[in-house]
Structure formats: C-alpha cells, structure tokens
Amino acid sequence: MSATHAMPSNQETIFTVDPVPLKYGHGALAEIGDDAKAMGMTRVALFTDRTVGGLECVATARKALQDAGMEVLLYDTVRVEPTDRSFAEAAAWAQDAGVDGFVSVGGGSVMDTAKAANLLSTWPDELMAYVNAPVGAAKPVPGPLKPHIACPTTSGTGSETTGVAIFDLPERQLKTGISNKLLKPRLAVVDPTATYSLPAGVVAATGFDVLTHAIESYTARPFNSREKPATPLARPPYQGANPWSDGGALEAIRLGGTYLERAALDPNDTEAHDFLTFAATLAGMSFGNAGVHIPHAMSYAVAGLNHEFRAKGYEREGGMVPHGISVVVNAPAAFRFTADACPDRHLTAAAALGADITDAAPDDAGEILATRLAEMMRKTGLPNGLTEIGYTDNDIPALVNSAWPQQRLLAQAPKPVTEDDLADLFRDAMRYW
Incomplete structure (x- = not known):
C-alpha cells in the first residue's frame, strides 16, 4: 500500500485484527x-x-x-x-x-x-x-x-x-x-428486526453514519505510513487503512449506496433494513480497525456547540444534533479536501456509492463523491449543510477551536490538516445545494 504521509525511517509494517465475534440474523x-x-x-x-x-x-x-x-x-x-x-x-x-x-x-x-x-x-x-x-x-x-x-x-x-x-x-x-x-x-x-420500528429520520441519520464511517476508514492514511511503536502493545486502536479493513469498508459503502435511501423512505422495505443493518456492523468493524478522520473530528464540534436543533425522528429527545447528522453534514466538504491525497480510493468509494465514474479523471474524484453524498442527503430529508442546523460563518472560529483538539482523528486523515484548513472546510460545509 502506498502512503501520502512521508515514510518514517522506522516504518510500520504490521497491522493487527481483533474483531468482535458476531451473531447476525432474525x-x-x-x-x-x-x-x-x-x-x-x-x-x-x-x-x-x-x-x-x-x-x-x-x-x-x-x-x-x-x-x-x-x-x-x-x-x-x-x-x-x-x-x-x-x-x-x-x-x-x-x-x-x-x-x-x-x-x-x-x-x-x-x-x-x-x-x-x-x-x-x-x-x-x-x-x-x-x-x-x-x-x-x-x-x-x-x-x-x-x-x-x-x-x-x-x-x-x-x-x-x-x-x-x-x-x-x-x-x-x-x-x-x-x-x-x-x-x-x-x-x-x-437482529435486524429490532430496527424495523425506527422513524425515517433516525434511519437516515444513522445510515449516513454508516457511510461516513466506511468512507473515512477506506480513505484513512495507510497503516504503514506511521512509525512502528516502541512495543507491539503500543499500536493504536486506529491503525490506518489496511487490506482487512478495506474489504469491509468497501462492502459497507456498496450496501449503503444500494439500500440507505430505500430503508429511509419505506419503513416496510425489510430487505433494505436488513442489509443496512449488516452494513452498519461491517462499517463498525472496519473503522474500529482503521479509524475515522476529518468528518468525525468536525462532527464533535458541530454536536458539542449546538443543543437547540431538533432533528426529524428525534423530537422526543429535545434539542441536539444527532451524531449521524453531525458527521455527514461535513462529509462532502471533507472528501473534496482529501481526494487529492488518494483520488483512486475516492473514485472507488464514489462508484460503490452508486456514482457514475465513467471517464472520470483523478481531479474529479472529490467532487463526484461529494455530489453523490449530497444527492443522497437531499433525497432522504437531511439538513442542507450547517446553515440548516443553525450555524453561520460567524461560528467558524468556535467550530475550529472545538474540532482542533480531536487530533486522534485528524491524524488519521490521508493528508495533513491545519486549523486554517478546518476553517475552510466548515465554510464549505455551510450549504450543498
């Protein structure tokens, strides 16, 4: 695997896999x-x-x-x-x-x-x-x-x-x-039957958490782009993209692209709910191994600074930004930014999500992936960027100050991220259509 970050002299050559045992089915x-x-x-x-x-x-x-x-x-x-x-x-x-x-x-x-x-x-x-x-x-x-x-x-x-x-x-x-x-x-x-009674808004919000988990882990910095730890026990839980995590992440993206809209728009489409539930577990296994990066780092600021927004399906919970929404509102902007670090992976993710990448050039990767995500957000009734949650450009400094401490996540991005970059990303995430 190639790495965008500069290769350290004491380069990591090992990744580990410690999955949780799984029982799945009705x-x-x-x-x-x-x-x-x-x-x-x-x-x-x-x-x-x-x-x-x-x-x-x-x-x-x-x-x-x-x-x-x-x-x-x-x-x-x-x-x-x-x-x-x-x-x-x-x-x-x-x-x-x-x-x-x-x-x-x-x-x-x-x-x-x-x-x-x-x-x-x-x-x-x-x-x-x-x-x-x-x-x-x-x-x-x-x-x-x-x-x-x-x-x-x-x-x-x-x-x-x-x-x-x-x-x-x-x-x-x-x-x-x-x-x-x-x-x-x-x-x-x-047990996917436990999801059948979810409100449509909750299906959409949590389903986009699946997609962002999977795309972030698939586009994370490679495991061999970091230094080997002093001892094997010091390897971090988030190791970076690797051949094991890639398989689950890519399949989760494909399943989400196929079934998320169906599940969110039709509560009786049990096939869609079943496959989306399986995609969530696959994405969890993948990002729990490889890690997530910029959209999640930004999400903690988006959710932490706003306790007034009332999301569809979460009305009983009062004011808050549900996690899946706080993540995906940043995702199109973030993937536009990271695409030049590994355009092939962003194009592969876009295709798995259902985008047409015929004749696409590497420079198109970020926009194609961002456009497909925004299209799915619009069809399933999610907010049109940060403005619909209640943020304006005046909030960008506070959002950056809240996101910047998330270095554990930002370090997983396929390219370095500065505070100025975060400000630009929050600005780009204000509106998508």
Missing part, C-alpha cells in the same frame, strides 16, 4: 440468554433508554436472559447523546448493583454508556482519566472488563464492534471519548 436477540450464560453471567445489567425500553426488542432480551436463569437489573435511563455526567451516573449505578455482566439493547448511546459503566465500575477512576488526549489523560485501561453483549437497534453507529465510547462534554462545548480495545463488547448480537 431472532438473534432471543438467543442471548444462552450467550450470557456461556460467558458466566448470573447478575446482568440490561442497559437501554426510555424509548427503546418500551419496545419488543428489550422485552425479548429480558425474557431470554431470565429464561436462562439470569437475575436481570434494568438500567433504562441512558441519555441519548450521552454526557460526562450521564456516563458517571450509569457507572455509579453499575458499581452499586454489583453486576457481573452487561447487555446493551439500543443505539450507539446505549452501547457506549454500557462500555463506560463497565469500565468505571470495574476499574474505578475519574472519567477524564481514561479520556483521549489532549482532552483527557489517556490512562490505559488496567485490565479486562466484565463481559458485555451489545445488541444494536439502529443501523448506524457500529458501536457493537468497537472499543470506543463517545460522550458530550458540555462545559467545554465539545465531544470526546475513550478508545481502548478492552472496551470492545465480548459479542455483537445483531
């Missing part, structure tokens, strides 16, 4: 009792949120656990788009409950909250001790966590396959997170 949720029992669970924390907690998927999971002899303790107050405070509250509850395993049934917020509660109740410390530098102290996770079975109910975040837990830090007006392979769930149980 009826998978009904089997989690046996899965939990095989892991030695007896007293289980069942994490969900108030909305999902009233749905059949949670009742199915609870019954399966109880039928297998588990004592089930329900935590159904997970905050959608969690904060440092909601993570700490969940961790305190888990520690007091004395559970020996976790099952999360919900979207990324639920799964990430279960990861944080597992970490902080198993290895107690201040949350910021574990948070990624430079925002937090980046303390390594001291050792293994309790078993966690993650069961997504949205076709988007891929959190069931990753060692990442993301939250909002309101006092600093930014989003950040914890990243460590020990946070990975012990098993991902993906």
Whole structure:
C-alpha cells in the first residue's frame, strides 16, 4: 500500500485484527440468554433508554436472559447523546448493583454508556482519566472488563464492534471519548428486526453514519505510513487503512449506496433494513480497525456547540444534533479536501456509492463523491449543510477551536490538516445545494 504521509525511517509494517465475534440474523436477540450464560453471567445489567425500553426488542432480551436463569437489573435511563455526567451516573449505578455482566439493547448511546459503566465500575477512576488526549489523560485501561453483549437497534453507529465510547462534554462545548480495545463488547448480537420500528429520520441519520464511517476508514492514511511503536502493545486502536479493513469498508459503502435511501423512505422495505443493518456492523468493524478522520473530528464540534436543533425522528429527545447528522453534514466538504491525497480510493468509494465514474479523471474524484453524498442527503430529508442546523460563518472560529483538539482523528486523515484548513472546510460545509 502506498502512503501520502512521508515514510518514517522506522516504518510500520504490521497491522493487527481483533474483531468482535458476531451473531447476525432474525431472532438473534432471543438467543442471548444462552450467550450470557456461556460467558458466566448470573447478575446482568440490561442497559437501554426510555424509548427503546418500551419496545419488543428489550422485552425479548429480558425474557431470554431470565429464561436462562439470569437475575436481570434494568438500567433504562441512558441519555441519548450521552454526557460526562450521564456516563458517571450509569457507572455509579453499575458499581452499586454489583453486576457481573452487561447487555446493551439500543443505539450507539446505549452501547457506549454500557462500555463506560463497565469500565468505571470495574476499574474505578475519574472519567477524564481514561479520556483521549489532549482532552483527557489517556490512562490505559488496567485490565479486562466484565463481559458485555451489545445488541444494536439502529443501523448506524457500529458501536457493537468497537472499543470506543463517545460522550458530550458540555462545559467545554465539545465531544470526546475513550478508545481502548478492552472496551470492545465480548459479542455483537445483531437482529435486524429490532430496527424495523425506527422513524425515517433516525434511519437516515444513522445510515449516513454508516457511510461516513466506511468512507473515512477506506480513505484513512495507510497503516504503514506511521512509525512502528516502541512495543507491539503500543499500536493504536486506529491503525490506518489496511487490506482487512478495506474489504469491509468497501462492502459497507456498496450496501449503503444500494439500500440507505430505500430503508429511509419505506419503513416496510425489510430487505433494505436488513442489509443496512449488516452494513452498519461491517462499517463498525472496519473503522474500529482503521479509524475515522476529518468528518468525525468536525462532527464533535458541530454536536458539542449546538443543543437547540431538533432533528426529524428525534423530537422526543429535545434539542441536539444527532451524531449521524453531525458527521455527514461535513462529509462532502471533507472528501473534496482529501481526494487529492488518494483520488483512486475516492473514485472507488464514489462508484460503490452508486456514482457514475465513467471517464472520470483523478481531479474529479472529490467532487463526484461529494455530489453523490449530497444527492443522497437531499433525497432522504437531511439538513442542507450547517446553515440548516443553525450555524453561520460567524461560528467558524468556535467550530475550529472545538474540532482542533480531536487530533486522534485528524491524524488519521490521508493528508495533513491545519486549523486554517478546518476553517475552510466548515465554510464549505455551510450549504450543498
């Protein structure tokens, strides 16, 4: 693999693959009792949120656990788009409950909250001790966590396959997170029927998270463009694009390009929902290995600075910018910027997404990919850039100041990114059509 970044003298030559075991298919949720029992669970924390907690998927999971002899303790107050405070509250509850395993049934917020509660109740410390530098102290996770079975109910975040837990830090007006392979769930149980009741707006928002995950991991800097670590254990969770992550990312892009619009526009198109759910898990496996870059770094600023926007499908949650929207509103601008670093990959991604690349020149790659993404956003009712979320050019300095600390993500881009570049990208992301 070629690399855009200058090759260091002590060049990395190795990438590692540590995927979460996956169970996928209709009826998978009904089997989690046996899965939990095989892991030695007896007293289980069942994490969900108030909305999902009233749905059949949670009742199915609870019954399966109880039928297998588990004592089930329900935590159904997970905050959608969690904060440092909601993570700490969940961790305190888990520690007091004395559970020996976790099952999360919900979207990324639920799964990430279960990861944080597992970490902080198993290895107690201040949350910021574990948070990624430079925002937090980046303390390594001291050792293994309790078993966690993650069961997504949205076709988007891929959190069931990753060692990442993301939250909002309101006092600093930014989003950040914890990243460590020990946070990975012990098993991902993906039952696509759990997504059938999602509102169209949620399908669209989370589905675009799938696409941006996949395109970012496919276009990330190559794994062999960085220096070899001092020890094998020091290899970062986000290793850069590699042959293993490329396969899953490209297939996720293809599936998203084929099925996202269908799933968002027709709640009865179960085939589309099934394949979009599988694409979400594939994208999660890929970006959890290779990493994401500029659109996600920008997204943490977009979501962290705006708590007034009310997105379609999320009205019950109050003012916030859902994660998938906060990511994809930056994506066309970001991919225009990164395309000259690896135009072949941007063209390949555009073709997988459904764009016509016949006779396309390398210089066309960014615009073709950006245009196809914007077209899909428009067809599925997503905001037309940052202006429709409530931002103006006057907000660009604050957005840059909030995004710039996300160096863990910006470092994964296929070309260097400066603060001036970020300002230009936020300006380009204001409107697309």
